Amino acid sequence: MGRKKWLLAAGVLVALVFPLGLRVPYHQHILIMILVWATLGNAWNLLGGYAGQASFGHAAFFGLGAYSAGLLVHHLGISPWWGMLLGPPVATAFALPIGLVCFRLRGPYFALATLALGEIFRLVFTNWVAFTNGARGILILPEFTRKLPYYYIMLAIFALSLVMVRVMVNSKLGYYFVSIREDQDAAEALGIPATRYKLYALLPSAFITGLVGAFYMNYVAFIDPHVVFSLGDVSVMIILVVMMGGVATLWGPAVGAAIYLALSEAFRARFGAVSLLPFGVLVCLVILFMPNGVMGEAARLGKRLAGRREGWGGEPA
Amino acid sequence: MVLLGQAVVSGILLGGMYALIAMGMTLVMGVMKIINLAHGALVMVGMYATYICFQQWGIDPYLGMFVAMPLLFLLGCLIQRFMINRLLHVESILPENQVLLTVGVMLVLTELVRLVFRSDYRSVATAYSGKTFFLGGVSVNVPMAVGFLIAMGFTYALHLFLTRTDLGRSIRATAQDREAALYMGVNAPRVTVITFGLGAALAAAGGSLLLPLFYLWPDIGHLFTAKSFIITILGGMGSMPGALLGGLALGVAESLGATYISMGYKDVVGLVIFLLVLLFLPGGLKSLLARR
Amino acid sequence: MSYLELRGVTKDFGGLRAVDNLSFEVEQGEIFGIIGPNGSGKTTCFNLINGFYPLTGGEIHFRGRRIDGLPPHRICELGIARTFQVVKPLRRMTVLENVMAGAFLRESRVAAARRRAREVLEFCGLAHRADVEAKSLTIADRKRLEIARALATQPEVLLLDETAAGLNPRECEEAIALIQRIRQSGVTVVVVEHVMKVIMGISDRVLAINFGREIARGTPGEIARHPEVIRAYLGEAHA
Numbered sequence: 001m002g003r004k005k006w007l008l009a010a011g012v013l014v015a016l017v018f019p020l021g022l023r024v025p026y027h028q029h030i031l032i033m034i035l036v037w038a039t040l041g042n043a044w045n046l047l048g049g050y051a052g053q054a055s056f057g058h059a060a061f062f063g064l065g066a067y068s069a070g071l072l073v074h075h076l077g078i079s080p081w082w083g084m085l086l087g088p089p090v091a092t093a094f095a096l097p098i099g100l101v102c103f104r105l106r107g108p109y110f111a112l113a114t115l116a117l118g119e120i121f122r123l124v125f126t127n128w129v130a131f132t133n134g135a136r137g138i139l140i141l142p143e144f145t146r147k148l149p150y151y152y153i154m155l156a157i158f159a160l161s162l163v164m165v166r167v168m169v170n171s172k173l174g175y176y177f178v179s180i181r182e183d184q185d186a187a188e189a190l191g192i193p194a195t196r197y198k199l200y201a202l203l204p205s206a207f208i209t210g211l212v213g214a215f216y217m218n219y220v221a222f223i224d225p226h227v228v229f230s231l232g233d234v235s236v237m238i239i240l241v242v243m244m245g246g247v248a249t250l251w252g253p254a255v256g257a258a259i260y261l262a263l264s265e266a267f268r269a270r271f272g273a274v275s276l277l278p279f280g281v282l283v284c285l286v287i288l289f290m291p292n293g294v295m296g297e298a299a300r301l302g303k304r305l306a307g308r309r310e311g312w313g314g315e316p317a
Numbered sequence: 318m319v320l321l322g323q324a325v326v327s328g329i330l331l332g333g334m335y336a337l338i339a340m341g342m343t344l345v346m347g348v349m350k351i352i353n354l355a356h357g358a359l360v361m362v363g364m365y366a367t368y369i370c371f372q373q374w375g376i377d378p379y380l381g382m383f384v385a386m387p388l389l390f391l392l393g394c395l396i397q398r399f400m401i402n403r404l405l406h407v408e409s410i411l412p413e414n415q416v417l418l419t420v421g422v423m424l425v426l427t428e429l430v431r432l433v434f435r436s437d438y439r440s441v442a443t444a445y446s447g448k449t450f451f452l453g454g455v456s457v458n459v460p461m462a463v464g465f466l467i468a469m470g471f472t473y474a475l476h477l478f479l480t481r482t483d484l485g486r487s488i489r490a491t492a493q494d495r496e497a498a499l500y501m502g503v504n505a506p507r508v509t510v511i512t513f514g515l516g517a518a519l520a521a522a523g524g525s526l527l528l529p530l531f532y533l534w535p536d537i538g539h540l541f542t543a544k545s546f547i548i549t550i551l552g553g554m555g556s557m558p559g560a561l562l563g564g565l566a567l568g569v570a571e572s573l574g575a576t577y578i579s580m581g582y583k584d585v586v587g588l589v590i591f592l593l594v595l596l597f598l599p600g601g602l603k604s605l606l607a608r609r
Numbered sequence: 610m611s612y613l614e615l616r617g618v619t620k621d622f623g624g625l626r627a628v629d630n631l632s633f634e635v636e637q638g639e640i641f642g643i644i645g646p647n648g649s650g651k652t653t654c655f656n657l658i659n660g661f662y663p664l665t666g667g668e669i670h671f672r673g674r675r676i677d678g679l680p681p682h683r684i685c686e687l688g689i690a691r692t693f694q695v696v697k698p699l700r701r702m703t704v705l706e707n708v709m710a711g712a713f714l715r716e717s718r719v720a721a722a723r724r725r726a727r728e729v730l731e732f733c734g735l736a737h738r739a740d741v742e743a744k745s746l747t748i749a750d751r752k753r754l755e756i757a758r759a760l761a762t763q764p765e766v767l768l769l770d771e772t773a774a775g776l777n778p779r780e781c782e783e784a785i786a787l788i789q790r791i792r793q794s795g796v797t798v799v800v801v802e803h804v805m806k807v808i809m810g811i812s813d814r815v816l817a818i819n820f821g822r823e824i825a826r827g828t829p830g831e832i833a834r835h836p837e838v839i840r841a842y843l844g845e846a847h848a
Contacts, residue, residue: 054413105595108352111413112546113595116588119543123588127581172713172722175702179710181410182699189659189693191685191714191762232539236354236420243417247410277432280424287418288400291409410701 019151028147032219034254034261035154036212040234041242041253042161043208048239049248050169051201052181053103056111057118059234060098061091061206063125065213066228070138071131080140083214091210092203099202103195106184115231122229137224140217150219157215158254161208166250168204177201178248240279244286246295255294322455324576325569330461332568333561334526337468338541339548340475340560341519347492347555348512351401352416355423356520357542361535362426363389363521364528365434371441371528378441379467382525386518393517396422397510423538431535438532446529464526471522472561479557488512492555543584547591553601562602566590611670612637612797613658613689613766618667618677620653620821627653629821630667635766640788640798642812644805644832646841650821651801652694655768659691660684671766686714690764692755694771694801698743704754705730705739711761726761732794733757733787749780756787766797773807785811805842809833817841 022028040062048054068090069083102113125132132138144150168174176197179187184194217223228234237260245256260279268275290297342356363385370381400422404415411417448459479485490498491508499505524541531537548567552559567587574583594601613635620628628650635641645651656662658669660681669677676684685691690711699707708726709719716722730736735753738746743754752772759767769788773781781804788811792798802808808815809829817825817838825835832838 048413049410052411054411054416101592101596107412108350108416109595109599111352111416112550113592115546116591116595120585120588120592123582123585127579127585171719172717175706175710175713175719175722178702178706179699182701183697185661185681186693186697186699186758187710188681189661189685189691189697190711190758191682191690192710193680193682239413239417240420243411243414276424277428280421280428283421283424284400284418287409287414287421288403288407291404291407291414296410 015155016152019148025147028151030261030265032147032151032154034257035151035158036216037238037241037257037260038254039154039158039161039212040209040238041245041257042158042165043205043212044238045242045248045253046165046168046177047198047201047205049242049252050174050181051177051198053198053201054111054239055114055202055205056231056235056239057098057114057116057121058205058209058238059229059231060118060121061095061209062213062216062234063121063223063225063229064091064094065210065215066217066223067125067132067138067213068210069214069217070140070223073140074133074138079143080214080218081143083217084211087214087217088207088210091206091213095202095206096199099199100195103198103202115235118229118231118235122225122231125225125229132225135224135226137222137227138217139222142221143218150215154215154219157208157211162250162254164204164208169250173197173200181248240283242293244283244293246293246297246299249293249295249299252293252295259294319454320576322453324572326452326455326457327461328569328572329565330457330465330568331530331572332565333465333468333472334523334564335544335548335568336561336564337471337526338520338523339545339552339564340472340557341516341523342545343549343552343555343557343560344488344492344519345513345516346549348488349397349401349509350554351419352546353419353516354416354542355396355419355426356516356545357538357540358423358426359389359393359517359520359538360524360541361533361538362392362430363517364524364531364533364537365430366521367525367528368439368441368533377443378525378528379463382522385521385525389521390514390518392514394510394514396517397513401513402506402509423542427535427538434535436534436536438534440532441528443529458530460529464530468523468526471519472557475519476557484508484511488515544587547587549601550591551594551601556601559602566602611635612672613799614670615654615658616668616670618654618657618669619665620650620657620662621665627821628657631818631821631823632667633816633823633826635797635799636814637765637797638792638795639813640792640800640811642808642815642829643799643801643818644803644808644815644838645818647803649819649841651803651818652770653821654818655691655770655799655801658684658689658768685762685764688763688765689768690759690762690766691768692752692759692770692772694774696748696751696755698746698751698754700744701742703740703742704735704746704750704757707743707754708757708761711758714762729757729761732790733760734783748775749777749783752776752784753787756791760791760796764796766799767791769798769800771801771803773802773804781807805833 019028019031044058065087068087069080072078072083073080098117102110105113126135176192179192180194180197188194241256241260242253244259246252263279264275267278338360342353345353366385366388367378367381370376370384371378400418404418445459449456479489487503487508490503491505495505544567548560548563551566552563570586570590571583574586611634616632618628618631643651657664660679664677668675671687671689699710705726708729709722712722712725716725730739733753733756735757738750746754772784776784785807788798800808812829815829815832816823817832819841824837824841825832
């Protein structure tokens with residue numbers, strides 16, 4: 001136990017100090033984007049990984065968070081930082097009816113319904129020009145010219161999501177989530193109200209996703225519907241990041257995010273527009289040969305080596 | 318009135334071609350029970366194959382499709398044989414791993430095409446591209462009409478294949494009940510490989526028919542994936558008549574939406590129908606047909 | 610007022626009538642057996658009591674309260690737990706975690722649920738498998754796990770669906786002993802079986818059904834001699 005605490009303390013210290021040593025803003029930018037994707041992954045993992053409800057429409061919550069911030073500037077001239085307060089509740093408020101509707105469906109039908117909903121948000125935000133400024137998007141002046149403040153804000157959000165997932169998963173909620181994932185009928189027969197607990201996974205998931213969306217608006221300073229509501233670049237990419245790192249593992253999303261960013265950025269320089277090619281190949285390979293992702297397989301390997309059991313999905317229960 | 322007729326006619330013509338693409342998807346979903354997010358990418362690859370034939374050797378798209386189809390058949394077989402069938406024996410936490418694998422395939426195909434052709438918009442200009450004729454006051458675009466007729470021809474051929482041949486019957490049997498089909502001596506792995514190949518070939522056929530009507534670029538696949546899903550769910554998974562009806566319905570709904578609501582919102586119409594069917598008519602049009 | 614009562618319960622699937630105007634009462638503290646050939650509507654009966662299927666007709670009452678129409682989790686909360694004929698282990702959770710998932714119904718703290726789960730595992734003779742993933746259990750242990758998980762919800766009534774099916778004679782004996790221990794602990798047990806030997810050995814009263822209809826009821830001895838029952842099981846020739 002003591003060793004674990006030291007490890008954590010060291011990790012926090014490195015996370016706080018390391019970016020100070022980076023001279024190139026681009027490198028700091030990559031760190032920030034890793035945190036963005038890791039946090040999105042954490043949020044998705046709660047619903048998709050632990051509760052087993054694979055949402056293909058999380059871009060809706062990301063986009064709602066981003067536009068909550070953007071539209072405050074666009075219409076009211078209010079600082080987009082207030083969007084960080086507005087975005088999460090807005091995303092959560094939309095998540096409630098979405099959940100109540102989509103949780104009637106199971107498995108692939110749930111996936112398809114969320115996919116369609118995500119696309120509907122994208123199309124509406126593209127076409128409702130009077131409210132959203134349409135495909136031209138929203139451009140703001142960034143608050144800071146340096147990257148470091150953004151890094152620390154995003155680090156705090158990431159830490160929040162990590163603690164939240166850990167606390168939830170190690171409580172009764174976590175057991176109920178995984179029970180529903182493993183067999184919904186059995187879970188209901190054990191007195192677990194499945195729809196309610198799926199909502200308990202969805203709402204915080206949407207909250208965090210909306211928060212990251214609002215941060216993204218502030219940080220990147222430009223959004224349009226095709227970026228923030230993207231099926232391929234947001235909804236599906238979140239899933240791939242989590243899957244690669246390890247579904248239903250605490251650190252999987254962070255590992256997946258690091259791999260994703262490292263690969264796509266490394267190849268952006270060389271291949272330009274087709275920087276996703278190596279990532280796509282890696283996705284296929286990981287699914288075929290490491291179906292539980294990096295952390296999932298590592299946990300299994302560790303278990304086999306140490307001959308001891310850990311909690312479901314690889315971390316201590 | 319003419320406007321309405323115009324919208325309905327072009328909706329039906331376009332819908333017939335959508336239906337052909339969707340039949341490829343519904344076949345795969347029916348037999349394998351998987352969501353294939355790479356289907357649109359297969360359409361896109363088929364379109365590029367036909368495009369190359371046209372650009373390099375001046376082969377008309379309506380002939381070029383007969384090059385694209387066997388190519389895509391082969392590609393589909395390989396994907397099923399070496400990737401998706403492999404996954405049946407790999408245990409993972411999420412059953413969605415199969416879906417994600419098709420996402421991976423989609424990414425690879427799209428990016429490979431982008432590597433070769435870049436993201437430029439391309440189109441084929443044939444002698445008949447802009448031609449129209451009139452049918453009782455309604456103007457009909459020639460490539461649309463020709464494409465529709467060929468699509469219907471393929472639909473009929475597919476129907477004959479699935480009902481009259483042993484292989485076709487095996488495919489239908491596997492779609493209905495995989496266990497029972499295995500028990501009856503159907504070679505399921507072989508059937509799935511051929512089914513995926515067939516699905517890819519149909520995707521190529523539909524894509525080639527649409528080539529004279531659409532701009533071509535690597536990301537066009539998403540469009541067709543979305544449309545095929547809507548049609549598949551609308552028609553009922555695995556149902557060919559359902560896919561045909563669903564295709565026509567989607568074509569008309571989009572066309573009416575574009576005419577009377579707005580060009581931008583026409584895709585919303587399809588998605589909303591899709592959601593409603595998912596929620597309230599889980600078996601799709603197929604279940605309505607069966608209830609009769 | 611009866612304890613658990615079905616009144617004229619009917620269930621149609623499309624054109625097929627799976628359960629036809631079935632009425633019976635279960636007394637508190639007894640072991641009540643339901644027998645019938647395959648496809649006679651036994652499991653459907655459980656699915657109706659437990660809320661998985663809506664009724665086509667009739668009513669179900671438990672402790673003076675009408676419970677048909679309630680969702681499965683509410684019915685479990687009221688004190689009716691069940692097992693499944695086709696066992697449904699939560700595959701990637703350990704045996705202990707499976708049972709904890711049931712225990713959380715009455716205990717919201719993890720430590721308390723774990724303690725409760727360990728007790729139940731001990732009671733069911735599954736404690737030595739506590740840390741094994743459920744998917745790697747043998748059939749007999751999976752059946753035990755089904756029971757343990759249901760018991761962890763601290764039910765008043767336990768519905769056991771074909772617990773003996775697929776077990777060898779020795780495992781069968783153990784299952785019977787376990788069911789008797791459960792009754793002794795104060796839980797009312799409803800057992801569905803088509804293995805006559807098991808049900809006859811443990812039930813206080815037995816209901817025989819075929820084609821979803823009652824054909825006989827009484828003590829095990831009466832049922833075993835009943836001509837309708839013999840006909841249903843062995844065919845006309847033996848009647």
